[in-house]
Amino acid sequence: VIVSFWIIRLYYKLYDKKTRKYILYIGLLIILWLILRISKSLIDNITINRLIWYLYYIPMLLIPTLFYIFSNTSIRKKVHKKALYIVSTILILLVLTNDLHQLAFKFPSGLEDFNTYKHNIIYFIICIWTFSLLAKGMINLAKDKIKVKKDFKAFLPLIILIIEIIYTGLYVSNLSIIRNSNLAVITSIITCLGIELMFYLNLIPNNSKYKNRFENSSLDMAIISLDGKTTYLTNTFKS
Secondary structure, rough: OOOHHHHHHHHHHHHHHHHHHHHHHHHHHHHHHHHHHHHHHHHHOHHHHHHHHHHHHHHHHHHHHHHHHHHHOOOOOOHHHHHHHHHHHHHHHHOHHHHHOOOOOOOOOHHHHHHEEEEHHHHHHHHHHHHHHHHHHHHHHHHHHHHHHOOHHHHHHHHHHHHHHHHHHHHHOHHHHOOOHHHHHHHHHHHHHHHHHHHHOOOOOHHHHHHHHHHHOOOEEEEOOOOOOOOOOOOOOOO
16 A cells, blocks of 8 residues: 555656656556465465466566666667566576475475575576666666766665675575564655665756746747657647
8 A cells, every 4th residue: 555655756856757667557556566465374285385476586686677677768878678578588487486496596405395495596597687687777877977977976776785685695595583574565765765765866867846847937938859759838838
């Protein structure tokens, strides 16, 4: 419910259509992840539980992919979307079919006892892939910001990423206090905090207040984007 209200807030805060689209997709994937987590706790069937657990990796892989694509498009940098989606899709499929090959997770005691699993090569590839996308996306946004204004606070979101990497590392190492925490909730909160910090630092376009002031001004004026697709009009504009 909290994340849903957060998404609604983003919808009214963002004015750029492309930015809104990517950020809202990320928000919806967070909600999907939390719904899957809730569903897993309500179902007693071991096989279904394991499949729902595998489904976690849909938002876990798509959120960094969408963020990286967004970060590049927002600074007008070319990005190979198809290649990124293909790699993420392959990794998702490898997790969903893990019962057949156990390349992501090994079950020494058998599939029925999947709580005693061990991480395998595909899991670590997923970690490297997702954290690389997030780091590169944040660095791209920060570097673009610094070109305009020499403000090195633009790199602060990397601290949020480092916290997530440390948390994941402790979780994988089976540290009891971390292992008993809710991975989906903690990671979702960290993701939301990271996005909010990027809003605060103006790394993500979110100047809706200026749009409102422009629309309510007494100027007879219109602003049209170079591609002609985006138009902003004052309320007193005469066509």
